[in-house]
Amino acid sequence: MSYPEKIIDIHTHIFNLKYLPIKGVMISRGINPTLAAGIEKILIALTGDYLNYNRHNNSKFINLQDPNFEKDLFKFSLDDLVRDIGFKTSLGTFESIEVQKALLHFAREKKAIDFFETESIDDLREDHEFLKDRLPYIISSFVRHVFETIEDGLNYLRWFLFMTLSEEKIIERMKNSYPSVQTFVFHMIDADWFFERNFSTYNIDQMLNNMSYLQELNSELIGFAPYNPMRGTRGLRKVFELIKMKKFRGIKFYPPLGYKPVNNSNFELNDLNYKLFDLCVEHDVPIFTHCTPTGFEAIPHKSGLNSDPECWEKLLNQPKYARLKVCFGHAGGEDGWFAKYAPEDGNLFPPKTEKNFYAELVYKLCVNYENVFCEVGFLEHQQHNNGIVNMQHRLEKIFRIDESGYNKFEFRNKILYGSDWHILFNHGLELNYINPYIKLFTESEILSKYSDRFFYKNAEIFLSNQFIQDSPI
Numbered sequence: 001m002s003y004p005e006k007i008i009d010i011h012t013h014i015f016n017l018k019y020l021p022i023k024g025v026m027i028s029r030g031i032n033p034t035l036a037a038g039i040e041k042i043l044i045a046l047t048g049d050y051l052n053y054n055r056h057n058n059s060k061f062i063n064l065q066d067p068n069f070e071k072d073l074f075k076f077s078l079d080d081l082v083r084d085i086g087f088k089t090s091l092g093t094f095e096s097i098e099v100q101k102a103l104l105h106f107a108r109e110k111k112a113i114d115f116f117e118t119e120s121i122d123d124l125r126e127d128h129e130f131l132k133d134r135l136p137y138i139i140s141s142f143v144r145h146v147f148e149t150i151e152d153g154l155n156y157l158r159w160f161l162f163m164t165l166s167e168e169k170i171i172e173r174m175k176n177s178y179p180s181v182q183t184f185v186f187h188m189i190d191a192d193w194f195f196e197r198n199f200s201t202y203n204i205d206q207m208l209n210n211m212s213y214l215q216e217l218n219s220e221l222i223g224f225a226p227y228n229p230m231r232g233t234r235g236l237r238k239v240f241e242l243i244k245m246k247k248f249r250g251i252k253f254y255p256p257l258g259y260k261p262v263n264n265s266n267f268e269l270n271d272l273n274y275k276l277f278d279l280c281v282e283h284d285v286p287i288f289t290h291c292t293p294t295g296f297e298a299i300p301h302k303s304g305l306n307s308d309p310e311c312w313e314k315l316l317n318q319p320k321y322a323r324l325k326v327c328f329g330h331a332g333g334e335d336g337w338f339a340k341y342a343p344e345d346g347n348l349f350p351p352k353t354e355k356n357f358y359a360e361l362v363y364k365l366c367v368n369y370e371n372v373f374c375e376v377g378f379l380e381h382q383q384h385n386n387g388i389v390n391m392q393h394r395l396e397k398i399f400r401i402d403e404s405g406y407n408k409f410e411f412r413n414k415i416l417y418g419s420d421w422h423i424l425f426n427h428g429l430e431l432n433y434i435n436p437y438i439k440l441f442t443e444s445e446i447l448s449k450y451s452d453r454f455f456y457k458n459a460e461i462f463l464s465n466q467f468i469q470d471s472p473i
């Protein structure tokens, strides 16, 4: 197995917990707001700051400095993880009024469980020695209760724990995990206002400043700034100023937060979106949009459906936007790409079901519009071995169609490598994400002819910008 000469990962994330409205996320997952506020304080108190990133005290359970830390995250049980948080939480964190309220609420709800037999927080506070001994157990029990309550709680907790690392540590982890990758394109998500009107620890200016500073420090990084329609024209202008100053390369569009490119019921939102698209066309700025029916949804099991590529088709159909540069993250989702493929049926994609209906349209948009791309991040191939084989056969067929000259724009020039690291943790996926793709694009005869395009050339075209960037990456 040989590595391609160069690799660009078009889809990564380097933000930590301070960039997410944790309390709102927990509330949207059904957690009581008082409990959610306490969890947020505890987790944020554990989160490293990029200016002093060695702040973490290692607990006796999980060593964040350990190179195998990510792998271990998948081995640890919920009990191990909550015990770790319990022992890392300081008495200082307990002084937070949100944490005290949350613990009291929890104690009452659970009718004062064994080690927490107290009537009020004041009783606890009076006896620091008592608290010092028991705090780890109290916090562990509280955190376990909260994460047991939410759907897929263990994976959420793993992801959140990973995101207690500082940005610098996260970047270091990313580079160490993928030493063969030369360029990491990272995407910011601005989720403020979307989760029950809760806000991230950092405000948007801090987020943008930190992320542009981190790019100055790491030449391997290229950033996509977040579009947040809730911030109106001012927010949009700010993001474009930064792109013009070459601080960021493109725009991250994230429909699972609760908006679509066109046909939103809110007309002001549609107008603002069109302003965004006008600016992108005018300045040749690429948009990277999430495209699966799920994702980091503001409304679970619902708002992911805003990612439907049909909405983008309505936009691209308009001559003014036909040349808009858009990359569909996740290529529409693994349910379409990994589904059983039977060439004798003559259909490239399976019959449409609720879960797989994005992939086929993403393919069609790629081959019908000059500047539409797609990316393969987060396809859960490591857990579904046959899936990747189905994808291989499907791609081989598609590349043959390309070679026959049938496609207006060849799909082999439109498909990009991406990993969606570190969101992988959110779904309990392990590392070494790249290896199955390397195998696919080196072992298959027809795919290997185009492996350079998949691993970096197509990404270079997507990222190039004749207006803003003088030279390609």
Ligand SMILES: [Zn+2]
Pocket: 011, 012, 013, 187, 329, 420, 423
């Ligand atoms: Zn992502």
